[in-house]
Amino acid sequence: MFHSVFTIAIILTVSVDCGRILVFPHDGSHWVNMNTLIKELHSKGHHVTVIRAADSWYIKEHSPHYNSITVDFAASGDEAFFKLFVSRQLQIRQEKCQFWTSFSLDMELKKRFSEMHRKICEMVVHIIENQKLISSIREAKNDVMLTDPANGGGVLLAHYLALPLVFNVRWTVHGEAHFSIAPSPLSYVPFPLALLTDRMTFFQRVYNMLFYIVRLFLYRRIVGAHYSALCNRYFGPDLDYFELFQAADIWLMRVDFVFEFPRPTMPNIVYIGCFQCKPPSPLPADLEAFVQSSGEHGVVIMSLGTLVGDLPPDIDNEIAAALAELPQKVIWRHTGKRPSTLGNNTMLVDWLPQNDLLGHSKTRAFVSHGGTNGILESIYHGIPIVGLPLVFDQHDNLSRMKYRGVATVLDVATIEKNVFLEALQHVINEPSYKINMLKLSKLERDKPIPPLDSAIFWIEFVMRHKGAGHLRTKSYKMSWYAYHSIDVIAFLLLVVLLTALLTFAVIRYICCRACMKKPFEQD
Template sequence: MSVKWLSLLLLLQLNCYFSSGSCGKVLVWPVEYSHWINVKTILDELVTRGHEVTVLTSQASVLIDPSKPSAIKFEIFPTLLTKDDFENTIKHMLDNWTYMVKDSFWTYFSTVQSIFGEFFDMQMKVCKDVVSNKKFMTKLHESRFDVVLADAIGPCGELLAEVLQIPLVYSLRFSPGFSLEKYGGKLPLPPSYVPVIMSELGDQMTFMERVKNMMYVLYFDFWFQTFNEKKWNQFYSEVLGRPTTLLETVGKADMWLIRTFWDFEFPRPLLPNFEFVGGLHCKPAKPLPKEMEEFVQSSGEDGIVVFTLGSIVTNITEERANVIASALAQIPQKVLWRYHGKKPDTLGPNTRLYKWIPQNDLLGHPKTKAFITHGGTNGIYEAIYHGIPMVGIPLFADQPDNIAHMMAKGAAVRLDFNKMSTTDLLNALKQVINNPSYKQNAMRLSTIQHDQPMKPLDRAVFWIEFVMRHKGAKHLRPAAHDLTWYQYHSLDVTGFLLACVATAVFVITKCCLFCCQKFPKAGKKNKRE
């Protein structure tokens, strides 16, 4: 670490010491790619406020670079995985997900399950390398951290929090079928009006859509396995030295920071230890590089279109690239396209290719008319923040669902990456740019995003600091965690009440039968007399 960064870190620590005295030590268990980009925004703010932030990262990390000057500390642990192993596994997973045929429900979700299985198997190897390293774990114990901040989609953070006996705060966008939120966090999700994640449904469902949603609920509850529960439960039990499960350990989280907000979400029940912090990374646009600004200004009244498929996908097949380039060449707007592959043969003079673009700054530029996006949460929130309508080309994970949300809000049009033609993309762009309702709806969402009593980043940091100050937040944790599944659904109470009713009916029936047998006999006696 350079002298400059050491001085800055010392200054922040002294500031904390002489001011509130409430600065703490935060241990971070991150996930790579866009997840890291999001959580790093929180970490930078924590450091600015004087907290000591330590990020656990393996030697196989792709995006997290501890060698770069930073006020954030990095603890690097050895792992059997290499960087090439990690990159190749991720590339294989995403290629399978992006280019697979989505015509069959069973085939699609079977493939998705195997992809998640591959990711979680890799995650388990890394986790084992951490917790089995006694010297490394002793060092973490001696550091006396105040809280663990973990990405819930990458298991191990909750295990570290349990081993170190410190509070846990989660950062999460989603888990397949809401499995972690529902069974780990006990979040109520009524299927009658809350669409299951990955179902691509809205909250205004017809009868048949509610049937479809219920089928998704049953599928994710009883068939789809996000992770191999038996393996993870056994692993956690061995480490903790007592019988436990992954979901039980997940359920001990003090706070869940969900990376969306009501401008994106459909109204649904929340628990007090769940907090929306969507858009925490968004900020006002900065000036563009000179050459890029000149190209943008050359668009005149027509404006520009920004096109990127996110931080992971940097290349696509030549055939798809030519289909896209051909459509872009036919619009009057100038296009800035983040693209790494071979230059498409059909690329028009109005389109420029960049290996990297300042996405937030471009979306905040007054000449931006539309955003062609894969539907990642970070990109969608930047578009919402700046009020830019979207053409969604979802590829994998939560992206189809994200675009479905934006379509329901009237701020996006969706296309199928593998099936769309040049005409499809051209028509979608014309629709989003020329139909004023898309811009109006995007601006409405932007207004909601900006109209909050506290900024999302401040809210996220507040709750992390709150958990540190109070050594947890168990008073926000619902009693549902202490109930069995049949108690949670009141099946025991229902059974008891049914038994009471049945008993009452039985007793009344017996009494009636007894009376009927007695009174006829009395009547016959009177007649004889």
């Protein structure tokens, strides 16, 4: 009887603490991060509902960790296009001096991104206008919206449903997240993608400023019209769509200051860098046997991300030929045609357990495209990097690692066997790379609370308190001139000018009076 009562009490206690979480994710590699949070939330007893498009790349309709709402709408973008885009970028970089071709491809990418955001807005309209669907979402009485602001669908839907808002974020629709919410002095805060550090020369600061202005203009051009129209449709013309982003309760930032350069931040930004990293699990038997066969030389891991399973044949052959000359064994995620120069020391796999391999004691180096997830896992496990950046933020991510002395970076489009081999041998055999990376690893692991636990705490905090308004600054509601105190500076300058003019007038008046009295005094 006692055990039955105790069990019921525990169940009731858990049910009180558990909440309902509505998730509007971003597809592609961003889903990897979001799914990690969802699994942990589910393990804590929370009920998670994921909104997904019918053409989703990676977000499964059925999962043991969440229920899904599949919207009969194609809004996830064209995965085939982005894969083709990567290969075309490599081709242009190989040809060199093809400015017009590169410009045309870049414009095509911007067009595709604009189209993707337009479809997301249409998907939100489809959800809201479907009375049965929106009513069922309301009736679920969700406690919070968890979303990735790389698209704005979750942001606008949260405002429509009057739900507290938590971001799982590094990028928003306007670029890197800090620049959307935190003070970001361009004198020492490098704009991502500019490939700069926090120690800039005068001309680098000029470049940083111009790069920021141009990028912000492009971001607004690409997404602004779509979200403004949607915002105007449901919330009226007086509400700027980006204010809804800036009004989010908590920003779970997927990086930290082991990766980022020091910069100002805000009280509602919570740093959860490496939250997806964890101690390695045992490898599958075939991989473990291959790794153990490497002996004292160890293994090299190579993966170029979810969008790139293979490279053009000539590049693949140069890379394979270099890998064949290493004394190390190599595990290479490769889904294309087998390179003709592949050595016996290299295993090709369709998929690899990246975290577990990076955490293996025999791993010596990681050949990476520079995605944030892979870089953070390398830092966590202390594995130096040979970078082969392809597109998007990868060049900037790897330039940060190069600056910290834990990576060397090559141009994959013009790679040549001897250059790649030399870079690999240098990173593996030069102790400073490993030493510097182990220092970063110690910093990354030395935290009072595991990042994943911190993320879950703050999501639950928002659920308990129906938001986190006390942590939100109201600066986003200020005009640009008020935010930068231009009006105050102008007022004070006016006061100084008027005071100076008044003082000058008084002195001039006194001097004139004195000059007028002198002749009479002489008489």
